[in-house]
Amino acid sequence: MTSASEPAAVWYRIYFTRRILGAFFTGFYGGLPLLLTGSVLQAWLKQEGVDLATIGLYALVGLPYTLKFLWAPVFDRYRIRHYGRRRGWLILTQAALALALALLAFSQPALHPILLAGLALLVTFFSASQDTLIDAWRRESLSDYEQGLGASFYVNGYRLGMLLASGGGLILADLWGFTFVYLLMAAVMLSGAMVSLILPEPEEAGHRPKRFAAAVIQPFIQFFERQDAWWILLFILLYKMGDTIAGQMSTPFYLDMGYSKTEIGAIVKLFGFWATLIGGFVGGTLILRVGIYRALWQFGILQAFSTAAFAALTQIPPQLPALGAVICFENLSAGMGTAAFVGFMASQTDRRFTATQYALLSSLMGVPRVLIAAPSGWMASSLGWWWFFLGCSLLAIPGLLLLIRFRNWLR
Incomplete structure (x- = not known):
């Protein structure tokens, strides 16, 4: 492991390792869907004439971000064959998230608000799951020495993803409508699964839990x-x-x-x-x-x-x-x-x-x-x-x- 006392020429190269760059790109894909069920969705609902009281209730679709620890043990216990425990689940989750965003694109807020809420909840569920897997991948891929730098790359990537989805999404919605925006974001999200394919799978430390109950407790x-x-x-x-x-x-x-x-x-x-x-x-x-x-x-x-x-x-x-x-x-x-x-x-x-x-x-x-x-x-x-x-x-x-x-x- 590199020490903080080593010369700049040594630690500077950490910036360009696949693990650190992976932290940035996974952060970008982690931040992308967050506001698509927040401010961007609120703007769409308002445009479709949905009343403010109903728009306020849509904040509840964000609950999976708070409750994600409840199903996180599944990701610790089981692994996707041939792809690994972290990378495999990440690819699967990002593909499911892209599909959920595509389905959300064709929903009709004014006519079917309950269906829209269900699809938005599906997006936040897979988004929260993606966050859990990205955090786990980053922790296990980086040494303790690299965690701070990896966190900074991840957070900055996350903010750029949020900026693209919120600022860029609202601008594009004015030009081509919200259906186009959500389909575009679904395509970008699907590219995240392609990026995850080339991420290095971290080595498992010790033995993962053999039973699901153990993974919970x-x-x-x-x-x-x-x-x-x-x-x-x-x-x-x-x-x-x-x-x-x-x-x-x-x-x-x-x-x-x-x-x-x-x-x-x-x-x-x-x-x-x-x-x-x-x-x-x-x-x-x-x-x-x-x-x-x-x-x-x-x-x-x-x-x-x-x-x-x-x-x-x-x-x-x-x-x-x-x-x-x-x-x-x-x-x-x-x-x-x-x-x-x-x-x-x-x-x-x-x-x-x-x-x-x-x-x-x-x-x-x-x-x-x-x-x-x-x-x-x-x-x-x-x-x-x-x-x-x-x-x-x-x-x-x-x-x-x-x-x-x-x-x-x-x-």
């Missing part, structure tokens, strides 16, 4: 036998909590400060998107050099300061250079922090049960976004924007302090 037993198991779960819950809660109220904040929707779209969405990508690549590179322990500390502190920078915006009149600087700082640090965080989670899974354990940890990672961030609007209106963002930045402290407990084995 053993991942949890193995994880909670660790001395710091509960502290690891608490750390995953806390590390990006302040950043997540602050992000939940960012758009109302920009509007409250007097920025126009055009300015928000141009600076926050477009400029910020590229800053996040750069942050991911920079973060992955720095993790190679300083290690995951120091990276979690340094990037976590940067995240806290970037959240506090929003409080500084409340003290000045609307200025685009100031907004751009804060957005650049926040998105760069968020991209770096996410790379280290995803790399940390991957390194905490046992290679025999990667699919189940990572699905559980990533579901827990979503708790701040779904539940804890729910009262963020009440917090902002009660405290005011200055104290709200200052408080969110201080929420980084508990997660950072937990790192001290992991110092001996994480370094």
Whole structure:
């Protein structure tokens, strides 16, 4: 395994290995279907005259992303003959996802809303399954040293897939309609199965479970036998909590400060998107050099300061250079922090049960976004924007302090 002390000429070559490039491309195909059952589907429903109450209910089709750990043991226990445990399931899932998107393309939202909901649920089921398999493949294909860099390539690929499906999808829908968009995305998704054919199948570590019951139970037993198991779960819950809660109220904040929707779209969405990508690549590179322990500390502190920078915006009149600087700082640090965080989670899974354990940890990672961030609007209106963002930045402290407990084995 390469060490962080080796010269740049050695570790730089990791960027071009089939495993690291595979992390990027699998991330792209993982992010592609996410918003096709979110904002793009909402736009289609609105265009077809579906009422807002019904559109809101379609958010329930995203449940498989939260519950994916329930069927993840299937992927740990069984393997597809001739193709392997990870690659075989991935090819099968991506082909099924392409078919589900093609069927969704020919649905009629206004005439058959229940059928549309069923097809959208099928898309999210296969999409969540694909996410589980991609995470398992990345964990088992990369060494612990490469997890942070692999995570940064994966996350950036994921964001590009989301951008193509959402931004590109809406533009193309204006030109050729939503049926064309979903058929096109189905074709792109099918190309993912072709890419998966050339991915290297990771070697199985130890013996995979011989019975399905063992595949369900053993991942949890193995994880909670660790001395710091509960502290690891608490750390995953806390590390990006302040950043997540602050992000939940960012758009109302920009509007409250007097920025126009055009300015928000141009600076926050477009400029910020590229800053996040750069942050991911920079973060992955720095993790190679300083290690995951120091990276979690340094990037976590940067995240806290970037959240506090929003409080500084409340003290000045609307200025685009100031907004751009804060957005650049926040998105760069968020991209770096996410790379280290995803790399940390991957390194905490046992290679025999990667699919189940990572699905559980990533579901827990979503708790701040779904539940804890729910009262963020009440917090902002009660405290005011200055104290709200200052408080969110201080929420980084508990997660950072937990790192001290992991110092001996994480370094």
